[in-house]
Amino acid sequence: MRYSSQVRPISYLKANAAEVLKNLAEQREPLVITQNGEAKAVLQDIASFEETQETLALLKILALGNQDVAAGKTKPAADIVARLRAKRAAD
Template identity: 70%
Template sequence: MKYSAQVKPISFLKAKAAEVLLDLAERREPMVITQNGEAKAVLQDIASYEQTQDTLALLKLLTLGNRDIEAGRTRPVRAVIARLKAKASRD
């Protein structure tokens, strides 16, 4: 995705905030806001933001899982199932 088409100065955001928000929700593409010609912020619709956060959380879980595997902090699935069955039969 190229962001060059979605680069706008802060004055554009100030003048057309409501229009910008509608456009963000419709296009689901982030917008780069510049100040004095320098990129300062990125705006995105809430659905895209939530999706990004969910993706980051999943990637973090995968990373933690990979670290556990590398550190040998895993158990065979059969052992886990046997333990769960034993626990369930005691309850």
């Protein structure tokens, strides 16, 4: 995705806030806001933001898992399955 087509000055945002929000929700593409010709902020719809946060959370979980593997903090799957079955049978 190229962000160059979705760049607007802050004055545009101030004058067209409702339209900007509507377009964000419909197009689901982020909007770069500039101030004095410099990119200062990125606006995105809430659904895209939530998806991004979920993706980041999953990536963090994967990174933590990789750290555990590298540190040798693993157990054979058969041991875990046996422990879960024993717990389930006890319940």
